[in-house]
Amino acid sequence: xxxxxxxxxxxxxxxxxxxxxxxxxxxxxxxxxxxxxxxxxxxxxxxxxxxxxxxxxxxxxxxxxxxxxxxxxxxxxxxxxxxxxxxxxxxxxxxxxxxxxxxxxxxxxxxxxxxxxxxxxxxxxxxxxxxxxxxxxxxxxxxxxxxxxxxxxxxxxxxxxxxxxxxxxxxxxxxxxxxxxxxxxxxxxxxxxxxxxxxxxxxxxxxxxxxxxxxxxxxxxxxxxxxxxxxxxxxxxxxxxxxxxxxxxxxxxxxxxxxxxxxxxxxxxxxxxxxxxxxxxxxxxxxxxxxxxxxxxxxxxxxxxxxxxxxxxxxxxxxxxxxxxxxxxxxxxxxxxxxxxxxxxxxxxxxxxxxxxxxxxxxxxxxxxxxxxxxxxxxxxxxxxxxxxxxxxxxxxxxxxxx
Amino acid sequence: xxxxxxxxxxxxxxxxxxxxxxxxxxxxxxxxxxxxxxxxxxxxxxxxxxxxxxxxxxxxxxxxxxxxxxxxxxxxxxxxxxxxxxxxxxxxxxxxxxxxxxxxxxxxxxxxxxxxxxxxxxxxxxxxxxxxxxxxxxxxxxxxxxxxxxxxxxxxxxxxxxxxxxxxxxxxxxxxxxxxxxxxxxxxxxxxxxxxxxxxxxxxxxxxxxxxxxxxxxxxxxxxxxxxxxxxxxxxxxxxxxxxxxxxxxxxxxxxxxxxxxxxxxxxxxxxxxxxxxxxxxxxxxxxxxxxxxxxxxxxxxxxxxxxxxxxxxxxxxxxxxxxxxxxxxxxxxxxxxxxxxxxxxxxxxxxxxxxxxxxxxxxxxxxxxxxxxxxxxxxxxxxxxxxxxxxxxxxxxxxxxx
Numbered sequence: 001x002x003x004x005x006x007x008x009x010x011x012x013x014x015x016x017x018x019x020x021x022x023x024x025x026x027x028x029x030x031x032x033x034x035x036x037x038x039x040x041x042x043x044x045x046x047x048x049x050x051x052x053x054x055x056x057x058x059x060x061x062x063x064x065x066x067x068x069x070x071x072x073x074x075x076x077x078x079x080x081x082x083x084x085x086x087x088x089x090x091x092x093x094x095x096x097x098x099x100x101x102x103x104x105x106x107x108x109x110x111x112x113x114x115x116x117x118x119x120x121x122x123x124x125x126x127x128x129x130x131x132x133x134x135x136x137x138x139x140x141x142x143x144x145x146x147x148x149x150x151x152x153x154x155x156x157x158x159x160x161x162x163x164x165x166x167x168x169x170x171x172x173x174x175x176x177x178x179x180x181x182x183x184x185x186x187x188x189x190x191x192x193x194x195x196x197x198x199x200x201x202x203x204x205x206x207x208x209x210x211x212x213x214x215x216x217x218x219x220x221x222x223x224x225x226x227x228x229x230x231x232x233x234x235x236x237x238x239x240x241x242x243x244x245x246x247x248x249x250x251x252x253x254x255x256x257x258x259x260x261x262x263x264x265x266x267x268x269x270x271x272x273x274x275x276x277x278x279x280x281x282x283x284x285x286x287x288x289x290x291x292x293x294x295x296x297x298x299x300x301x302x303x304x305x306x307x308x309x310x311x312x313x314x315x316x317x318x319x320x321x322x323x324x325x326x327x328x329x330x331x332x333x334x335x336x337x338x339x340x341x342x343x344x345x346x347x348x349x350x351x352x353x354x355x356x357x358x359x360x361x362x363x364x365x366x367x368x369x370x371x372x373x374x375x376x377x378x379x380x381x382x383x384x385x386x387x388x389x390x391x392x393x394x395x396x397x398x399x400x401x402x403x
Numbered sequence: 404x405x406x407x408x409x410x411x412x413x414x415x416x417x418x419x420x421x422x423x424x425x426x427x428x429x430x431x432x433x434x435x436x437x438x439x440x441x442x443x444x445x446x447x448x449x450x451x452x453x454x455x456x457x458x459x460x461x462x463x464x465x466x467x468x469x470x471x472x473x474x475x476x477x478x479x480x481x482x483x484x485x486x487x488x489x490x491x492x493x494x495x496x497x498x499x500x501x502x503x504x505x506x507x508x509x510x511x512x513x514x515x516x517x518x519x520x521x522x523x524x525x526x527x528x529x530x531x532x533x534x535x536x537x538x539x540x541x542x543x544x545x546x547x548x549x550x551x552x553x554x555x556x557x558x559x560x561x562x563x564x565x566x567x568x569x570x571x572x573x574x575x576x577x578x579x580x581x582x583x584x585x586x587x588x589x590x591x592x593x594x595x596x597x598x599x600x601x602x603x604x605x606x607x608x609x610x611x612x613x614x615x616x617x618x619x620x621x622x623x624x625x626x627x628x629x630x631x632x633x634x635x636x637x638x639x640x641x642x643x644x645x646x647x648x649x650x651x652x653x654x655x656x657x658x659x660x661x662x663x664x665x666x667x668x669x670x671x672x673x674x675x676x677x678x679x680x681x682x683x684x685x686x687x688x689x690x691x692x693x694x695x696x697x698x699x700x701x702x703x704x705x706x707x708x709x710x711x712x713x714x715x716x717x718x719x720x721x722x723x724x725x726x727x728x729x730x731x732x733x734x735x736x737x738x739x740x741x742x743x744x745x746x747x748x749x750x751x752x753x754x755x756x757x758x759x760x761x762x763x764x765x766x767x768x769x770x771x772x773x774x775x776x777x778x779x780x781x782x783x784x785x786x787x788x789x790x791x792x793x794x795x796x797x798x799x800x801x802x803x804x805x806x
Contacts, residue, residue, distance in 0.1 A: 269765060365567070
């Protein structure tokens with residue numbers, strides 16, 4: 001496995017990392033604004049930018065926006081400036097999301113813009129089989145990078161997002177209840193197959209990194225990303241950084257003990273939020289209370305939309321415990337903004353009201369003043385999150401991309 | 404009210420603030436180590452230090468430790484170095500803690516070392532009356548600063564710590580259920596009486612600031628301070644800073660909805676942790692189950708220690724919900740260290756086992772690997788926390804100390 005990316009970044013100093021981060025996440029941005037926002041001198045900014053422009057990662061040619069207007073006009077500045085942007089196709093990244101039934105893969109450019117998407121169904125979720133399929137999917141995605149009419153930048157690494165307790169430093173999935181995995185060294189095994197550096201992250205953490213650098217985080221001082229669907233997860237951005245947890249675990253909103261203690265979670269613990277609020281839990285409840293074991297999730301949602309009392313009750317219960325969990329989270333960390341995202345938001349109308357009611361009941365004082373924002377969300381976004389973790393490690397000069 | 408402290412700090416640049424913070428929290432520390440830890444050049448450190456030494460806030464005279472050994476020997480360095488320390492008595496601070504029954508006040512030096520302590524009982528907890536008593540207590544403490552045999556530095560400000568939702572930016576106690584206060588502009592009212600800048604903080608937040616700069620936080624990357632007693636509170640230090648909450652609320656561990664929903668909290672909400680785990684809730688439960696309404700807390704604790712099943716049950720219930728709350732907190736933010744402190748720790752043996760058991764049951768994966776540390780704790784520590792908030796604002800050049 002190559003120990004260095006194809007295109008090492010000419011950074012070297014913490015100031016260089018800071019400058020590139022500003023250009024990447026806030027560009028197009030003039031040098032003078034970078035200086036203002038970082039507290040660096042203009043000379044220091046110019047010094048950091050020069051080798052990046054030289055090597056083709058950054059450009060100060062007036063970029064064009066989608067409708068062809070020059071950026072300088074967009075900035076409302078009359079005299080010519082040279083706002084800096086990264087060159088999107090100076091590198092490529094692959095992001096992969098693992099679920100128990102599907103693999104989702106994307107290629108992105110330097111700005112986490114999606115270029116290609118591939119999905120693959122999983123017949124078997126054992127680590128060996130999934131790693132084999134992941135390698136195939138990544139290889140397929142790599143082939144798309146060499147399109148002659150629209151060539152992408154050289155691949156710097158592959159990101160993999162998996163739910164559960166993931167040791168990102170060592171690249172090991174320690175415990176993923178959904179996958180039934182324990183201590184699977186995904187980074188080493190997949191890296192060996194692909195001969196490319198691999199970064200493994202908790203999936204919600206990866207999504208939060210993407211929001212931090214390429215989404216709502218660019219403007220918010222603090223935020224939480226809450227995902228609702230087959231699991232309930234949460235990523236936190238506080239005090240200028242994504243919260244990673246001293247031991248690699250954080251944001252486990254789905255495993256707060258807020259549900260009845262007689263319900264056993266997929267993780268083995270009692271009373272977790274997911275015992276009531278995961279899509280599997282909702283479906284199981286509706287099957288039981290309606291006496292219709294043949295129902296699938298789509299059927300259960302339809303039933304609830306038709307007004308069936310049993311089906312509504314299961315979504316109410318889910319909404320209530322999710323609302324309580326959101327309140328618990330804002331009472332503890334007090335974010336400015338809560339983004340609600342996840343595959344479950346298609347059924348969002350079914351628990352929205354009860355969720356907001358429970359949230360309002362339990363949010364303490366001004367903690368409840370945070371904005372709750374609903375965000376539509378696809379599986380591709382999870383894979384893009386995995387790509388964003390690779391881009392962040394690349395810019396920050398972290399291993400395994402720079403070992 | 405004076406708009407400036409008696410002794411403005413000669414800082415001016417962010418680098419200066421960083422250098423002084425290192426000297427204050429990690430001193431005695433040689434210049435070369437400050438440069439290493441801040442990433443500044445030695446020249447920049449020397450430039451920042453010079454005016455601080457000149458003005459008498461910092462000294463590089465070889466300080467002596469308590470047993471008279473020179474610091475340079477303590478550092479294990481053979482050749483002479485000039486480790487820098489702050490001059491403790493270059494300034495003075497007053498810290499005040501408000502409880503429904505007592506006021507506690509301290510004076511401290513620059514390093515948050517307590518010089519004098521005064522307590523005062525409260526007959527009436529209305530804002531007017533408490534502010535009157537606070538002003539008297541502060542005036543009494545101010546008089547101790549002018550001791551002729553042991554003169555203290557000039558007073559730079561007064562810190563006040565109150566439980567509940569406190570808007571520290573505007574100096575307003577927005578909602579303190581224990582005090583029965585709503586929207587009390589403590590900083591303005593007390594500042595007017597004392598003619599000194601006043602900073603008001605949530606009490607647990609203040610304690611966390613003290614731990615961050617003068618306690619466990621000097622060595623820990625992330626930590627939580629959990630207080631147990633008449634209330635259950637939590638301060639969080641994550642990603643290099645105390646978590647303050649976008650709207651001023653955070654760490655409300657006592658108001659997570661983890662207790663039965665039929666119990667109403669002093670805050671008006673249902674199912675808060677404090678409905679089962681506050682000392683008042685424990686006492687009420689024991690009075691009810693034993694049928695002895697005359698019991699006081701000391702009597703209830705004695706009963707539990709004697710093995711009374713009803714009394715033990717109340718502490719077990721408290722321990723269980725506190726353990727669940729700790730698990731919820733570590734599952735969300737994953738701190739390295741949890742310091743358990745509070746007036747309640749005298750009875751700690753009564754709920755310790757059940758608390759740890761519930762914590763272990765609900766902590767998710769590696770989040771449970773954090774260290775749980777018990778810390779004995781007095782009311783004076785709360786007042787010292789209030790003083791620490793003033794010292795931090797002073798060093799950082801924040802209002803109202805530098806307006």
